[in-house]
Amino acid sequence: MEETQAEAAGRGHRAARGRRLLIAAVAGCAVLGGALALWPWQRPAAHPAALPAPGAQALSAVAAGVPAALPDLAALIDEREALVRTHPKDARSWAVLGAAYVEQGRRTADATNYPRAEKALRTSLTVRPKGNAQALDGMAALSAARRDFRSARTWGEAALKAAPKRWTTYPLLIDAYTGLGDHKAAKRTLDRLLELRSGAAVQAAAAAVYRDRGWREDAAAALSDAAAGAPRPAERAAYLERAGQLAFERGDLDEALRRFEEAVRLDPDQRAAQAGQGRTLAALGRTTEALNAYRVALGKRPCPRYALELGELYESLGLTQAARVEYDQLRAQVADETAGGVDGELVLGILEADHGDPRAAVRRLRAEWQRQPGIEVADALGWALHRAGDDKEALKFAAKATDHAHGGGVRSALYAYHRGMIERELELSGPARRHLQEALRINPYFSPLAAPQAEQALAALGEPPDEPVPTGSPDGDDEDNKPSRQPR
Numbered sequence: 126m127e128e129t130q131a132e133a134a135g136r137g138h139r140a141a142r143g144r145r146l147l148i149a150a151v152a153g154c155a156v157l158g159g160a161l162a163l164w165p166w167q168r169p170a171a172h173p174a175a176l177p178a179p180g181a182q183a184l185s186a187v188a189a190g191v192p193a194a195l196p197d198l199a200a201l202i203d204e205r206e207a208l209v210r211t212h213p214k215d216a217r218s219w220a221v222l223g224a225a226y227v228e229q230g231r232r233t234a235d236a237t238n239y240p241r242a243e244k245a246l247r248t249s250l251t252v253r254p255k256g257n258a259q260a261l262d263g264m265a266a267l268s269a270a271r272r273d274f275r276s277a278r279t280w281g282e283a284a285l286k287a288a289p290k291r292w293t294t295y296p297l298l299i300d301a302y303t304g305l306g307d308h309k310a311a312k313r314t315l316d317r318l319l320e321l322r323s324g325a326a327v328q329a330a331a332a333a334v335y336r337d338r339g340w341r342e343d344a345a346a347a348l349s350d351a352a353a354g355a356p357r358p359a360e361r362a363a364y365l366e367r368a369g370q371l372a373f374e375r376g377d378l379d380e381a382l383r384r385f386e387e388a389v390r391l392d393p394d395q396r397a398a399q400a401g402q403g404r405t406l407a408a409l410g411r412t413t414e415a416l417n418a419y420r421v422a423l424g425k426r427p428c429p430r431y432a433l434e435l436g437e438l439y440e441s442l443g444l445t446q447a448a449r450v451e452y453d454q455l456r457a458q459v460a461d462e463t464a465g466g467v468d469g470e471l472v473l474g475i476l477e478a479d480h481g482d483p484r485a486a487v488r489r490l491r492a493e494w495q496r497q498p499g500i501e502v503a504d505a506l507g508w509a510l511h512r513a514g515d516d517k518e519a520l521k522f523a524a525k526a527t528d529h530a531h532g533g534g535v536r537s538a539l540y541a542y543h544r545g546m547i548e549r550e551l552e553l554s555g556p557a558r559r560h561l562q563e564a565l566r567i568n569p570y571f572s573p574l575a576a577p578q579a580e581q582a583l584a585a586l587g588e589p590p591d592e593p594v595p596t597g598s599p600d601g602d603d604e605d606n607k608p609s610r611q612p613r
Contacts, residue, residue: 180204182357187224190266190293191326191355192363195394198229209245219249220260227267232394234426234458236465242267243466258288265297272468274304274497292322296330303337306498308534311337325354329364336371337500339534345371362392369401373408374536376568381405396426400434407438408570429455429462429472436480441573452480468493475505479574483512500526500535508543516550523547527560538564538571542579549582558586 179194183201186193193201205222209215223246230238246267249260261284268277278301284294295318302311315334318327328351335344348368355361369384382405388398403418419435422428436451455476459469470493477486486509494502507522523544526537545560561583570576 183225184221186357186360187221187228188293189326190262190296191357191360192232193225193228194357194359194392195229195232197359198225198232201225202229209248214252216249216253216257217259219245219252220257220263223249223260224263224266227263227270230465231270232396232426234428234462236462236467239267239271239465239467256287258284258291258294261287262291262294262297265294265301269297269300269304271466272304272471272497273466274301274499277301278305290321292318292327295321296326299330299334303333304497304499306500306503308337325351325356325360325364328354329367332367332371337535339529339536341371341375341536358391359395362388362395362398365391366395366398366401369398369405373401373405373570374538374568376538376570378405378408378570382409394425396422396428396431399425400428400431403431403438404434407573412438412442423454427454427458427461429458429469432458433472433476437572437574440480441577448480452476468496471502471505474509478505478509478512483509483514487513487515494522500540504537504540504543507547511543511547511550516547519547520544520551536567538568539575541567542571542575545579546582549586554586555589558583558589561586 179197179200180203183193183197186197187201202222202225205218205225208218209222212218223242223244226238226242226245230236230242242263246260246263249263250257253260261280265277265280265284268274268280277297281294281298281301284291285298288294295314298314299311299318302308302314311334315331318330328347332344332347332351335341335347345368348364348371352361352364352368355364365384365388369381369388372378372381372384382402385398385401385405388395389402392398399418399422403415403422406412406415406418415438416435419431419438423431423435432451432455436448436455439445439448439451455472459467459473462469470489474486474490474493477483477489487506490502490506490509494506503522504526507519507526510516510519510522523540526540527544541560542564545557545564548554548557548560561579564571564579565576565583
């Protein structure tokens, strides 16, 4: 039957209307997509049926070597424990179980997880002794969590030999090289990682290297990108916590507090961010809130570092008995960690140098320096030597921690303070004044005990004597006057 003119006109009108609706829908999607791109924190919640099971979420995080939520980790561990009971020759499940134990131990500061992790990972390597890069990665992560950076390097390099393009090995090696003070190897490893992979975890690894080289702006930008691109709340919270650390290190208290609060909102088990809140609130003079934040952090994650910070906060308030309780608690926590294979000599050395026996601190930290000569150990050993009365040798280690020539590129107020106080004792007034000023310029709130001492020492040094204006470049060797570096 032939179509009438009216019917043809109606059909044309409907087709045109359909095209207009399609164009409008596409435009709406484009606008919505742009809005989502502009607001990475406000992603629409997925329907519960669309979310993977908790164990599957933790599995994807563990496989990528990134932080996982504690409830999801517990579900994954339960699943894999059941699986290896019925399939004891499943090398992959043993490796996953071991990596999950490592992450649980790291997040909870419960070192009893580490012997379990080692047993599972070694079982995986026994079942599949060749080409088992996943288990080798797990052993590298376990060694790093125990602060055994030599073993972490050995396991990581073995994993890389087994699977050279396995990108998850590279961040583990970066941590190991950094802990051993090999910053050139860390940078080379990062360069290779950036060639192989992009994404949130890679940006976070890059941020750590940038921070250690003194490139604070690049580190902050990389962490911001990492947090924006992280697919899981626990991972995003971890990167926000690191961004909060960076902000605190440069004395930006408001920014630090925002980052820490956002991290806790996303992941209530993010105890490092809770301790960061305590650190920042104390600097802001909000002492009661700071004490509460530290107590919450230590209640769920008994980390020796947090106990040391809380003890020093108590001491700055004149509460010496409460401080001693925290220092005793720190020693007990280190003893528990040592039973799980963790090297706690660095934090014990730091405690003894300032709040115990400085000579015992020197003995501990000398041995630690022989095992793993990282920048943090160099600073702690230099300070312990100063406290024990050996300032000439102390200055050698303080220089290693602060001189770019020795790899000490990190902009640390504490390290600059330590060097300035050592130089003051050696009557090197000019360098002492310069390093104490640098400490307070980097972060005038870096320690509730040490920052006031830095101010007092600087005031006692007085103004520098009048000297002729030097000729030559006005920039000199001052790092602050050098053009900013663009490593990316």
